[in-house]
Amino acid sequence: MKHLLYIVLLFITFTSQAQNDRCFQAYNQQGEEVEVLCVGQQVEFQDCGDQVPDENEYYIFDYEKGTAIPTPASTIKTHTYTTPGSYRVLQIANYGGSTLTDTVSQVFEVREAPVPDFTISRCANRAVSVAIMDDNYDSYTIDFGDGQQSVSSLPNSTTQYSYNTQGDYTITVTGSYTGGTCAGINTSTVTTLPPAPQPFIHNLTVLEQAANGQLQLALQDLQPGYDYVVQQWNGSTFGTIDTIQDVTQASLSHSLQVNTTAGVQYLVKPIDACGTTFANSNSISSIALTGTSGNGLITLSWQSAPFTGTFEIIRNGTVLETLSSSTSTFTDTDVSCGQAYQYEVRGIAANGSVSVSALQEVQAFSTTAPAAPYLLTTFDLNNHVVISMELPQGEAAQQMNVERSITGGAFRFIGQTQQTEFTDEIVAPEQVCYRTTFLNACANTSSYSNISCPTFLKAQKQDNGSAVLLTWSAYEGFPGGVRQYTVELLDENNNILSSNSLNGTTFTDRSLSDERQQLRYRIMATAANGTTVTYSNIVVVEQDLQLHVPSGFTPNGDGLNDTFEIKGRLYNSYNLQVYNSLGYVIYSGTEADAGWDGTYEGKQLPAGAYVYKITARNSSGTTKSRTGTITLLR
Known part of the structure; x- marks a missing residue:
């Protein structure tokens, strides 16, 4: 050991590097030789043929060529790389021979094991197409999950495969490196595609x-x-x-x-x-539709490929006509001038399919004068005449012209409006008649409407004010005439107090109210159809107040005629004064007092004739005065 270290420190390496019989190899944890290393995988380095004793074998796992050889710290031969890249591994070992120490270096590639990227496309007849979407590995294997042999594949390639039965399968793709044992694995589940029905x-x-x-x-x-x-x-x-x-x-x-x-x-x-x-x-x-407007009609034409079935002509959402599939035109004559119509054509085939054209809007025009309108007239609560015009079906008016006749005179133009209702604010109600024309959307003028004359009411007091005679003109304008007339008595708020139905044009009211100073009457005319009504003008009858004065009284305390008091109807207040023969006022009182008891300043006056003066006032403020004599009897 000491000899080896001394040799390393002296950098005696060059001779041994040149010898070709010196080598080492990498092995995975299973003892398999590997040429490509994997990130995170532990490898062990060993000299070839196990020539060097373990205690005389050292490794530098990331050596930079051309740099000084470091002094090994231990004889550890295993290493785990954490970062991919190229690494030079340096072996320092004593192989024997003329030198004590030899060095051998070798470059290894360290690679990651990413998850392979692939897509699955389903095809008919239980087939799938697997496309490898990366080139990270040298080769790929595809396990189609049906127990059959796996299929090899190349980077960025597509492999087709057919299953024997319909079902769900898990496809596993494994990427591997040549010379390496690390691999990336990815899985995905696929359901085979059933046959396509006819759409x-x-x-x-x-x-x-x-x-x-x-x-x-x-x-x-x-x-x-x-x-x-x-x-x-x-x-x-x-x-x-x-x-x-x-x-x-x-x-x-x-x-x-x-x-x-x-x-x-x-x-x-x-x-x-x-x-x-x-x-x-x-x-x-598809259906291509065209609409054109003619004089009082609209023509539709359309283009469609031949089919078996029918065409429906639809106007404003409603089916107008059903035609055979051989038809390609239609004329709509039920149109009104100036009105816009929306059309579509719907083709219904025998197999139930439906083709619908785009909406086409066409505006109708005509030079023909429209039919006459129908006219209804009535007095409103202000005694103005309201003229209502009903247009012929399908027509629209841009102007209404009104003419009036007074008491049978010639018709004269009185006004126009863009509405179908016009109010004639006639100053004093009198018997009038009306007729109208209208200008339709195509600027054609209609013929005259029917003449319509609202009921005109008059009232006259009779029998010294104890009765009222009502007379009125017959309503003119209902197509079927008048079914009946109804006399209505109204209060000041125009609520109906009483009514009487009759067939004639006169009525005498003898049940006059004792409480109402003014009697307000009007006539309701009901058409023969029983639903349409019209009203006359309102007439107001002012009732006279009435005073009842006794000729004498007897203030004797018997409870009968003991005071001089005034009775009557339709007055709100009165003032009573009594004079003696010298013209002095000996009594003055109102409707709130009990009446005169024949005394003056608490003293009884002698029997005789005394002069009185009464001033009464009704609800409308009208006053009435009366003088006379009253006889005091004792």
Whole structure:
């Protein structure tokens, strides 16, 4: 030992390095010789043929060539490398001979053992394709997990394999180095791909009709794991225009950006990861729709590839007509001027697939005058006439023109509006009639409406104010005439207090209220259909206040006619004054007092005639005065 150290310190190495019979080898923990070392794997170095006694054999595990040879600290021959790279191992040993010490060096590659990267593609007929995605190792083996022999593979290569039965399998890929025993292992589970059923295009919908338009396919009977190529008829064959990938469910919708200005056929076809295609779907044609407006009509024309089935013409979401699949035009005459309509054509094939065109909006026009409107007139609560115009079905008015006739005179224009209702704020209610025309969306003027005359009401007091006679004009304008008239008595808030129905045009109210100064009447006319009503103007009758004054009274305390008091109706207050023969006021009182008891300043006055004056006031502030004599009897 001492002799060896002395020799090393003297750097006597050069002669032994030149001798070819001096060598050493690396061994793993299983005693196998290795040429490539692995990170984290313990190796042992040993001279070739075990010529050197262990105590005379030393190793430097990371020696830099050309540098001084260090003095070994121990005879340890095992080492574990933690970092990949190239390492020069130096052996210092006494092989015998003319020199006491020999040195031999050798370079070893230390490599990591990363997890191999690979992908699995499933193909039809229980086949898989395994692609090695790295080149970290010199070679790879693939165990397909079915108990069969493993398959060797090269870096960045693809291997195809077919299983005998359908099922789930665990594929193991092992990467290894030539001359090394360390290896990287990775596993993945795969379910073999079942056969692809024939797909079905259930719907084709054109979302945008344009040279760079858009359509949508609704697909059914898909098999997850397959891709689906979308093909379009180009005039001679079907060509692929898109591929649907990452299918995860049996049905889906897929959009295409294509030229949709013509009717073209489409189909889809399943394809597996190995490039094998299978039975294609049904073919379905897009529909290109065009709409044009004529005088009072709209014409539709469309283009589609031939198929067996029917076409549905849809307007504003409602089916108008069902036509044979050989039809390519349709004329809609049930249109109104100026109105925009949305059309689509739906092709329904015998196999249940449906093709829908893009929506086309067309505005109708016409030069034909529209039919006459229907007119209804009524007085409102302000005694203004409200004229309501009902347009013919499907028409829209951009202007309403109103004409008025007063008490049978000529019709004269009084105004216009962009609405279908007009209010005539006539200053004083009187018997009037109206007619209207309207300008439709195409600026065509209608013929005149029916003449409509609202009921006009008049009232007159009779029998000294104890009755009111109502007379009114018959309503004109209901198509079936008037079923009945109803006399309504209203309060100041226009609530109905009482009503009487009758067939004539006169009514006498003899049940006048003792509490209401004003009586407010109006007439409701009901049409023959029983639902439409119209109202007359409101008339107000002012009732006269009434005073009842006795001719005399007897203040003798018998409880009968002991005071001079005023009775009556429809007054709110009164003031009573009594005078003696000299003209002096001997009594003054109001409705709140008990009346005059025939005394003055507490003293009884003699029997005789006395003059009185009464001033009464009603609820509207109207006053009424009355004078006379009252006889005091004793």
